[in-house]
Amino acid sequence: MHSHEVLIRKKTGSPSDTVIIAFSGYNDENRGPQRPFDFHNFLDTHFPHTDKMFFKDDKRHMYHHGPVGDCVETMVDFIREEIIGYKTVVLVGVSSGGYAAILYGSLLDASHIRVLAFIPQTVLSAKSMTEQNLDSRYADLLPHLSRSTTYHVYGDTLRTQQTHVHSFHHCERISILPNIELIRNRGIYLKRLRDTGELLQMFQKILRQQTMNGKEGMNS
Secondary structure (H helix, E strand, C coil): CCHHHEEEECCCCCCCCEEEEEECCCCCCCCCCCCCCCCHHHHHHHCCCCEEEEECCCCCCCCCCCCCCCCHHHHHHHHHHHCCCCCEEEEEEECHHHHHHHHHHHHHCCCCEEEEEECCCCECCHHHHHHCCCCHHHCECHHHCCCCCEEEEEEECCCCCCCCCCCHHHHHCCCCCCCEEEEEECCCCHHHHHHHCHHHHHHHHHHHHHHHHHHHHHHC
């Protein structure tokens, strides 16, 4: 495990029943150990009492080779161990981070798992698979989608070219299950979603859903 690629923040004394796991996307303008974790400031500001885990993939291997271990299975086992005891687990990411959120949220395969993905890649090109030495089993996320996990996927309807890394097709093609919510936006700019309050509202909606489901379970 590379410490500059993993940050785990869990409260002591009054344990949280929720953990939010954020996967950073790639940022060509700010790479390396000093690059901040995506969503770090936002989550600390709005959810100070919620446990959090942050990941970066400085090798730029679509989270296939770490940052924990050197394969997808090791990473899944690590996350599964870390989330024991939580009633709600939210995985979030943008672009390659969105791909990771969907991948690991699917492999965790449980009803208390929530995925929030912005302009994710959902099928990887043969070129990237070869150049980055990626695991061919996860070139396409579609076969791995879980019927237990709940997904909220933001797609950019302005990106109509299927060859574009953030093509709307990436999101539309996986919106085939009833547990996948596809949110269509004309232009996905995380800063704008944050400043307008939509990002906070989406997080609150996801957490509210789990609370309501928990109450329904107790009353049934």
